[in-house]
Amino acid sequence: MGDEPPPESTLAEPTTADSRRPIAVLVVDDHPMWRDGLARDLGARGFTVAGTATDAESATRTARTVRPDVVLIDLYLPAVLDAIMGIALELPDSRVVVLSASGPSQDAVEAVKGGASGYLDKSASVEDLVNAVQRAAAGDAVFTAGLAGLVLSEFGRMSADPQSPWLTDRESEVLRLVGKGLTVRQIADRLVISRRTVENHVQGVFRKLQLHNRVELARYAIEHGLDGESEE
Incomplete structure (x- = not known):
């Protein structure tokens, strides 16, 4: 389906990090x-x-x-x-x-x-x-409590792979609490750390999971012609 023009906006525009254009x-x-x-x-x-x-x-x-x-x-x-x-x-x-x-x-x-x-x-x-x-x-x-719990389980399955990313003790602790449904504020209060630190730990887990998958992405690119050697 082709592009559709965006509806007219009357509110302040959410912008990208450089604040030069809307998201x-x-x-x-x-x-x-x-x-x-x-x-x-x-x-x-x-x-x-x-x-x-x-x-x-x-x-x-x-x-x-x-x-x-x-x-x-x-x-x-x-x-x-x-x-x-x-x-x-x-x-x-x-x-x-x-x-x-x-x-x-x-x-x-x-x-x-x-x-x-x-x-x-x-x-x-x-x-x-x-x-x-x-x-x-x-x-x-962007995560929810349920997804965080599933991601933690996925790391448990991946742990037998010597190339898997390893979670720190604090990352595991934070993610288990998120998986139990605790809010960022509740986790921060329980662990006596800042809310931003809690968010950083969870984001770190996601980054590790994605970094682990870069090898698989490269393999996917070669198998599916996305490595620049085939025509679009």
Whole structure:
């Protein structure tokens, strides 16, 4: 699906880190009402809706053209992991946040391993959505308690691999508390550390998971012709 012009905004524009332009978002979903409604909500709050797409293949193609700061994509589109990995490899400055109506799952963990910056439930409020897009554009990991618990379990499965990234004791402790549903403030109070330190620990876990996957991404690029040796 081609680009759609963003709705007119009457609010202050959320901007990129350099504050020179609004955050550009690509919205990918196969349900027209949800996709168009999300685009309207973002446009009304000052984001630039750089385009929309209905499937994973057109998402990758459109992302190459518009180079968005953030891609919001439905987790259960066919071939969505291929799109996430392709965007992460080809467009490292574009952050991918997966959206799901069914709650965190192993599929969400695989999306994060494939290069997604995080996960957001479709039942989240518009305010939560705006916050998630701004955080993703700034390079932060977007996570929920359920996803954090699944990521921690994934590290447990990966621990037998000598090339796996190892969590520090504090990272494990923080992530277990997040997985139990504690808020950042509650974790900070319990561990007597700042809220920013809590957030840094969780983001560090996500970064380690993604760094572990760079070898797999490189292998994917070679196998799928994304290493510059094939035509687009």
